[in-house]
Amino acid sequence: MLISLNILKKFVDLPEELSALEIANLLTMKTMEVEGVEKLGEYWEKIVIGQIISVENHPQADRLRVCQVDVGKGDLLNIVCGGINLSPDMLVAVAPVGAKVLWHGTEEAVLEKTKIRGVESEGMICAASEIALGNLFPSGDEREILDLTALAWEKGKAIKDYLSNDTLIEVDNKSINHRPDLWGHYGIARELSAILHQPLKFYSAFCDMELGVNTKDEERLTIDRNLCDHYLAMKIKNVSDLPSPLWLKQALSDLGMKSISALVDIGNYVMAECGQPLHVFDASAVENEKITVRAATEDEKFIGLDGGEYILHHGEIVIADEEKVLALAGILGGADSAFNHKTKEVILEAAHFPADKIRKASMNLSLRTDASMRYEKSLDPVNVLWGARRFWQLVKEIFPAAEVEWINRFSSYDESIKEIKVAVSEFARVSGVDLSRNEIENILTSLGFVVAAQDKKHKDLLTVSVPTWRATKDINLPIDLVEEVLRIYGYDNIALRYPQAQLNPPVALPFLDLRNKILDHLVLHHNLFEVYNYSFLKLDSIKKLGIDNLSKYIYLLNPVDKTRPVLRDDLIYNLLENLSENEKHQNKLGFFEIGRVFRKSEKDIYDLEPGSTERLPYQHQHLGVVLADEEENLLHRMQSLSESLFQFLGKNYIIEECETAPNYFHSSQVRQIVAYDENQEKIILGYYGLLSPMLRDSFEIALPAAYLNVDLDLLSRLEKTEKRYQAISKYPAIELDMSVLIARGVAWADLCDFIKEKTEMLKKIDLVDVYRTSEWDNDDLHSLTLRLSYQSDIETLQLDQVNQWHEEIKASVVKHFKAVLR
Amino acid sequence: MSEKDYQSSVKKLRKDFTADLLAAGNLDDLEALDNKYLGRKTGLLNNVLKTLKDLDVEQKKVLGPLANELRDYMEKALESKREELKELLWNEQSEKEKIDLTLPLVKDEKGHYHPNTIVQREIENLFAQMGFLVLDGPELESEFYNFDGLNVPATHPAREDQDTFWLDNGLLLRSQTSSVQVRAMRKYGAPLRCIVPGRVFRNENVDASHDHTFYQLEGMMVGKEVSVANLIAMMKTLLSVVFGNKDIKVRLRPGYFPFVEPGFELDMQCTLCHGAGCPVCKQSGWIEVLPCGMIHPNVLKAGGLNSDEYVGFAFGLGLTRLVMLKYNIDNIRLLQSGDSRFLNQF
Incomplete structure (x- = not known):
C-alpha cells in the first residue's frame, strides 16, 4: 500500500530534520513493515x-x-x-x-x-x-x-x-492485516504522532461537523442486521460529471489511482484518508430512492462497473432496490447504477459490513478491490460517520451549488466502549524492563487509549478504555495493551538478559538417541549418503511397484502437484528414484533416509485433541537404506550392515526367514528382523533383501540393489542391552583348519551348530575360504575351509588331545553331512 | 728406537691417517679405517705404542702422551666423519624414498550427512547444553493442535486451501512446528524449555526459494519469570552460534502472529553486505530470520497452564532458509533432490 507523506503532513507535523527514510525506519521499528521510499519527481527534474x-x-x-x-x-x-x-x-x-x-x-x-x-x-x-x-x-x-x-x-x-513534490512510502500489506485503523492515512498519522511526540490534528477539523449524520431516520432503508450493522445513505443534488481539480488528480495519481470524475474521485480520496470505503450511486437509478441490504438470491445476476458479469450462488451481501441489484456490498458497484456523465444527483453510501462475509464473497467471486481489502480487516463501524462528513466537506468545496436532500441511517452495532484492566506490574513481567505507570499512561494516551484515574484500592491496576478504531480486531486482552506500550517504547530499548531457570532432571528421549547413533554409524562407518525425500508419492511410482490397490493410501484433498496426491507408506519409492537418478553418474551407491511414513490402516499414539480418545493415523519414523553395486555379495553386505547397526545400537534382534515379505523384494532373498517386547510378543522391526529384478526394471535401475527397512518407533521402545565383559583366558588357543567339500544346501549356521556341540573347548569357528569351480561334476557342492579355535579356561591344552578332538569332529561332519574332506 | 724416530713415526701416522680419512667415502671405508689404525691387536697405532716399550722411563713420560693425543684425535675424527657420512646416507635415502603424495592411491569413499541434518544437530547441541529438551510431534496433525490451540481464528487466511494441505477427514499436514507447543505443554507441564525441529508443509508455488516441504525449528521457554529481554538474549545466542559470529547484530521489530503477543520479527544484519545494502537483503541491510514473540495467553490455556502464573516466549526459525544462507545454496529444491553431486559437498 502506498502512503503519501504530504497527506500525512496534513494531520501531523513531521520534524524538518527527519528524512523520509528515517520516518520509514521508525515505522518499521514500531508499527509496520515499510518496503521502500520513493521521492516523486525523478522524471520531472529538467522538464x-x-x-x-x-x-x-x-x-x-x-x-x-x-x-x-x-x-x-x-x-x-x-x-x-x-x-x-x-x-x-x-x-x-x-x-x-x-x-x-x-x-x-x-x-x-x-x-x-x-x-x-x-x-x-x-x-x-x-x-x-x-x-x-x-x-x-x-x-x-x-x-x-x-x-x-x-x-x-x-x-x-x-x-x-506545478507537480507533486511528494514522497511515497510503500508498506507491506501483510504487516498490517491485524490493524484495520492503518488502512487510511489518518491512522498512520496517529501512529507517527505517538512515535514522534507530535500533536495530531483532529479529523473533525477537516469535516463538516454540522451534517446531520447521527440521524435516526431510516424509512428509506431495509437492512438485514445480520449482514450489515451500520448503513448511511445521503442524497446530494446539483452535482455533475466534472473533472477533478488538479490537486485531487495529483493526490490520486501519486497513490497509484486513476482520476475518473470529481465525485467518484472524492470518494476514493476520502477512503485513502480515513480508511472508510464509500460508494456513489446515480440517484435516478435507485428505484423510489429506497435501498435494501440483503443476501443475494440463488443465481442472481449482477453486472459490475468493471464490466464483469457475476452470478451469485452463496448468499453474497448485495445492495439493491425493489427491482435489481445495485452493488455487491463492500466489493464492487454495479454498472447500471454507476455515476455517469449524465448524473445530476447522487446517493452516497457509507456502510459497515462483517469482515468474514465480505472475505468469503470476495474469494468465491475471485474479486479483490480496495474496498473489499479494507472490509476484510474488520473496520470500525463508527468510521462510517467520518467518511460521510469528510465526503460532504469536499463536495461542498468542489460543487458550491450542491445540497443534501436527505440522510437516512440504520445502526445496530454495539456502541459500548471496551474496557480492559491491566496491572502495571504486567508490563515489567513481560518485557523485563521496569516501566513506570506514568510512562505507560503517556504512551497509551498518545495512541488514543483513555486511562482512568488511579484506583485507590487497586493501585497497581490500570483501567483502559479502548478507542473504537482499535476495538474491532487486535485489542482484546491485557497483553494486547502491553504490546502497544512496548512497541512505542521501542523493542530496541530492551536490553538483553539471560533467563533464570530451574534445573530439571533429564528427560529420556529414546528416539533422539537412536536417530543420532544411526546417523553417525551409517555415515561414518558405512560411508552412506543421507538423503531427504518428499513425503508425497507419485502415482507413477506406485504403479511401478506393481501395486493396484490405491485405496490403502492416504490422499490429500489439495495436493500441490496432482501427480503426487498421496502420502508415502514406505520409504522405498523415493529411494528407488534416487538410485535410478544417481546411477547416471555413479556405479556404486549407498543412500539412507530417516523419515515418517503414513499408514491408513493403523493408529499412532498422538491424540486429536486434549482429552480425546481418537488417535491420529500411523506415522512412525522409519529408516530406509539402499545399496546398489555390481559386487557379488550385495545381500551379505546388507546383512552385515544391518547386524553391525543393531549391535551398535545395543538392541537385541533375531533374523529369520519371512512368510510374507513386501512384494518389492526378490522372494527368496529377503529376511525379516524381529524382536520380543517385555510381554514376549513378537514384533517385526523390519526387512532386508535384494530388490526383485522386475522392480529394478520398472525403475530403470541397472545395478543390483538391496533395501533395508526398519521401524524406528518400534525399535526405540525396545530395551537396550549392555555389553558384559568376558574374562580373557590365560591359556593359549590352538587353531586347526579343516576343508570339506559339502553340499551348498547345508547352511553355515547349521554346520557350526553341529560342530560346536562336539566339545566345550571349541571357542570360535571362522570361515577362511569358500571355493567353487566348474571343474567339479556336481554344481551343488562347494568347498569350505574352516578354522577351529580350541581353548580352555583352566589349563593349557595339549596338541595331541586337540588333534584327537579335531579328527573326531572331521569324521562326524563327513558322516552327518555326507561331506568329503579335502 | 730413538726419541726422534718415535716422534717422526707418530707424525707420519697422523699424516697418513688424515689422508686416508679424507679418502673414506662411505661407512664401510670408515670401518676399515678404524680397524687399520685403531684395531686392538693389529692397528697401526698399536704398533707404534709397542715401540714405547723400548724407551726409558724419562722418554716414556714425554712421548707417551703424544700417542694418546694421537689416539684421541683419531677417535674424534672418525666419530665426526661417521656422523657426517651417516647424515649423507640419510639424505640420499630420503631422496630415493620420496613419494608423490599427490597421487590419489587410497580411495577414500566417505559418507555424507545431509546439510540440514548438520545444522539441525548443531542447534540441537547448543540448546541441549542449556537444558532444552529436543522434541518432535506428528506431521499429519489435527486442526486443533495446528490452528485452534494456537489461537488461529476459524476465518484466518492460513487455513485456506492455498496455504495448508488438507485430508478429507479434517486432518491436515502441519504448516508449522508450533503445532507441538500445546502437546509439549500438556505432556511436560511448566516450567518447560524445548526445541522442536521438524518437517512442515505449505501449499505454495515452488520456485528457487520456496518449496512445499521444508524444515523449521520451533523453540519455547515457559516459566514463572520469562521476558522479552530473555527472548532477545536467547535469539542472539542462537544466531551467533549458527553463523559463528559472537558480535552478530540483531534488531527486534513488530510482527503479528496469532499465537504470540507481543509478536516480533527478529532481523539479523545481512551476512553478505554487512548492513550496506545488497540484493540478498533487498537493499535494507537486514535479513528477516526469526519470527518470535511471547506465547499468547490463549495458547498457554490450551496447554493447560494458567497465564497469570506462567509466561513464556516462542520462536520459529526457518531452518531450511538458514541452511541455504549458511552454505550459499541458491536453489531450495536441491535439498530434497537426492542428488549425490549435491550431497557429497557437505
Missing part, C-alpha cells in the same frame, strides 16, 4: 514548459514534424517530434538535452542532441507517459503529446514547480 511557435512537415519522414519551440531562453529549440496533435501556440512539456525520460513510457533514457532522419533535434516534446505523468494525464493515443495549454502554465518554468 520545462515550452510553447510551440511553428510546426512544419519533416522533409524525409511523413510521420514526423519539425517544431520550433520557445522555452523562454531567447533562442528557439529545433525539435523533431512524431506527435499527432501538434499545433502552434500549444503549451507543451519539453525535455531538453540531458533530461531523463521514459521512451514509450517504459524505457529509461537520457536525451542527447541528435539528428532524426537528417534533421537536428535539440530535445523532445513529451507524451504524458514519457515523463511518468500517464496517470495524471491519461491519453487515448500513444502518439498524443501532452497538451498543457488549458492549464495556462508559464512558459519557461520548470514543470516540477
